[in-house]
Structure formats: C-alpha cells, structure tokens
Amino acid sequence: MNAVIDVEGLRMRYGSYDVLHDVTFQVQKGEVLALLGPNGAGKSTTIEILEGFRMRSAGRVEVLGVDPAHGDEAWRARLGIVLQSWRDHGKWRVRELLAHLGSFYTAYSSDTVRRPWDPDELVAAVGLTRQAGQKIMRLSGGQRRRLDVAIGIVGRPDLLFLDEPTAGFDPEARYDFHELVRELATIQATTILLTTHDLDEAEKLADRIMILKGGRIMANGTVDELTRQVAADGERRTLEETYLSWVRAAEVAS
Numbered sequence: 257m258n259a260v261i262d263v264e265g266l267r268m269r270y271g272s273y274d275v276l277h278d279v280t281f282q283v284q285k286g287e288v289l290a291l292l293g294p295n296g297a298g299k300s301t302t303i304e305i306l307e308g309f310r311m312r313s314a315g316r317v318e319v320l321g322v323d324p325a326h327g328d329e330a331w332r333a334r335l336g337i338v339l340q341s342w343r344d345h346g347k348w349r350v351r352e353l354l355a356h357l358g359s360f361y362t363a364y365s366s367d368t369v370r371r372p373w374d375p376d377e378l379v380a381a382v383g384l385t386r387q388a389g390q391k392i393m394r395l396s397g398g399q400r401r402r403l404d405v406a407i408g409i410v411g412r413p414d415l416l417f418l419d420e421p422t423a424g425f426d427p428e429a430r431y432d433f434h435e436l437v438r439e440l441a442t443i444q445a446t447t448i449l450l451t452t453h454d455l456d457e458a459e460k461l462a463d464r465i466m467i468l469k470g471g472r473i474m475a476n477g478t479v480d481e482l483t484r485q486v487a488a489d490g491e492r493r494t495l496e497e498t499y500l501s502w503v504r505a506a507e508v509a510s
C-alpha cells in the first residue's frame with residue numbers, strides 16, 4: 257500500500273542557510289505522527305512543503321500520491337489544515353461560517369467520503385453547539401481554537417495537519433479535542449500529522465513520534481521504541497527524558 261506521506265531526501269535552503277537536511281520519512285494511512293523538536297528545528301517548514309505552500313530546494317515529496325508543488329484543487333480538497341487561529345470573518349456566526357466553507361467541498365464528495373461534514377454534527381463534534389449562533393468575534397480564545405479545528409476538518413480530509421492544536425485550550429477542551437483526534441484516526445481512518453511542544457499530548461495521540469532538530473531527524477519510532485533506545489541501563493525513561501536526551505545529544509554533536 258502506498259504511504260499517504262512519502263518524503264525522501266528533502267532539503268530546504270533559505271538563502272545560504274540550510275534548514276532541512278536530507279529528511280526522509282513516511283506516514284501510512286490512518287497513522288497519527290507527532291512531529292516534535294525545539295523552536296527553529298524545521299517543523300513548520302516541513303509541514304508547509306507537504307501542504308504545497310512552500311517550494312522545496314531538493315528531494316522527492318508525495319502527499320496522497322501527488323507532488324505538493326503540483327497539487328490541484330481536487331488534491332487540496334482532501335487535505336485539512338488547522339492554522340493558528342482564524343481571525344477573519346469576525347462578524348460571521350459559527351454555524352454559518354462552517355456551512356459556507358463546507359459548501360466548497362460538495363464538488364469533491366464521493367461514494368466513500370461524503371463531503372462536507374454536516375455543520376450541526378461538526379459543531380457538536382468540536383463542542384461548540386451552544387455557540388453555533390454566536391458571532392466569531394465574541395468567542396473566547398479556546399472556543400476560537402475549537403472553531404479552527406472545525407474549519408480544518410469541515411471537508412472531511414483524508415490527511416489532516418495540526419499545528420500546535422491545543423495551545424490555549426482549557427483541560428476539558430483539550431480532553432475533548434484528544435477524543436476527537438482519536439475518533440478521526442480510528443473511525444474515519446484520517447491520517448494526521450501534528451506538531452506540538454506538549455509531550456503528554458504527543459504520547460496520548462501519536463502512533464509514532466519523530467524528533468527534528470537543526471533540520472535533521474534525530475529519532476523516529478513509537479514511544480516505546482524511542483524510550484527503549486535511550487534506556488541503555490535498562491531503566492524505563494519517560495518521553496520527556498527521552499526527548500531531552502535526543503535534543504541535548506544533538507546539541508553536543510552539532
């Protein structure tokens with residue numbers, strides 16, 4: 257079976273500065289991959305290349321079988337992107353905006369995937385039923401993030417990109433969001449690539465974790481595999497200890 261994301265030898269250079277060096281990885285259908293790494297590691301650059309928003313310097317990239325540099329509208333309709341807060345359309349109401357944005361996906365509905373997501377079901381899925389008739393500018397920060405997620409999934413994407421999805425969520429919203437991600441991955445077989453600085457979140461949600469540092473992949477595996485790799489003395493490490501050991505080892509080496 258073909259991978260949903262297939263990246264080989266990806267390089268990115270801004271001016272004379274290389275920010276991605278020979279990055280190679282795959283993500284399979286229905287898999288949740290958490291991309292971790294310190295600020296400036298190259299996470300956003302990688303994701304923007306996969307989304308087709310940024311041209312790469314070199315390497316082979318396929319997303320849903322297509323080179324993102326040449327992705328058309330039908331390809332784009334199969335992607336969901338949760339950006340860092342939707343600031344436009346403040347006067348629109350929540351349900352109204354979701355129905356409007358969803359209408360662009362009707363043309364891409366198929367026998368297997370009914371697009372878009374019904375707006376009432378969607379507001380319920382992200383916990384905004386009580387705010388469905390409210391203007392967007394009146395939403396709290398956490399409610400806006402829930403709306404961002406709803407906007408990202410309104411087209412029932414095959415592949416969903418989540419960039420620090422729960423930043424600003426209260427614990428209940430976070431819990432509900434984690435349930436939703438699990439449901440998308442397990443019931444709808446949505447493939448998910450998320451970036452987060454929250455290691456608990458990565459451990460809860462991800463089937464596999466990839467640690468990027470200085471534009472290189474330092475580690476790629478399940479939590480169990482990664483924690484065992486650093487536990488040379490046989491003692492079990494937490495994901496946090498494991499993460500720090502990869503990131504600090506890289507600092508010494510670089």
Ligand SMILES: Nc1ncnc2c1ncn2[C@@H]1O[C@H](COP(=O)(O)OP(=O)(O)OP(=O)(O)O)[C@@H](O)[C@H]1O
Nearest residue numbers: 270271273275293294295296297298299300301302
């Ligand atoms: N448009 C650009 N022009 C030049 N350099 C850039 C540009 N965008 C990003 N960079 C540089 O590329 C490197 C990787 O940045 P990127 O935003 O991909 O990191 P990140 O891992 O997403 O970081 P964060 O966790 O802070 O979001 C950084 O050194 C950054 O300064």
